[in-house]
Amino acid sequence: MGRNRGATCSLSTVKALSGLRDGQVLIRRPQERDADTLLAGSHDPLVREFMQGILSHSDRESAVRWITEVAPRLWEADRAAYFAVALAAEGGPAEEGEPEGEPEAEGGPAIGLAELVDLRPEEGAAEISFWLLPEHRRMRTAASAMRLVCRFGFEELGLRRIDAYAAAENMGVQVVGASIGFRRTGFRPALFRSSRTQELRDAVYATLVPEDLC
Incomplete structure (x- = not known):
């Protein structure tokens, strides 16, 4: 990996995520086998408490539809990039140039999901959660x-800045962000609604630029 940072690239031109890993964790495009993870996460009390707009899937079929229809459509439309977070398969890291589709390249079942949303090409910015x-x-x-x-x-x-918002009470996520280089830049009162209670929550705002990623 490694494109020119001078201009943002269209999501629709980025098809594969083979081999993008950090230690024993990797990210890839969500697959149908990740539906159980999505279903569980959409009902998890902490996920719903601290994140806005979490759709509570009624059953596995609903989660499969989101993975196979909604997420790819938003990716192709350059609106959002969704990722399955997985543990690397046993047998060690993938070698450079390993063919896409090998178990080592795709890892095991998802242990969570991540996203880049609010893509702003004119700013070279996006938001992570x-x-x-x-x-x-x-x-x-x-x-x-x-x-x-x-x-x-x-x-x-080719993003030049990634933003992150965390509920003021969610110190765990704030610490994680700081550990990889995010810098706290502000406080936003009543920024978002809890998916669980619909109550407005204050948020801490942090940003990351490429040279600070660690």
């Missing part, structure tokens, strides 16, 4: 997932 299943909410795993999505944004899309 992600969530992990409860059993995988560890500092190192979360930092790796966030770092990979930011790498994709900078290296493949």
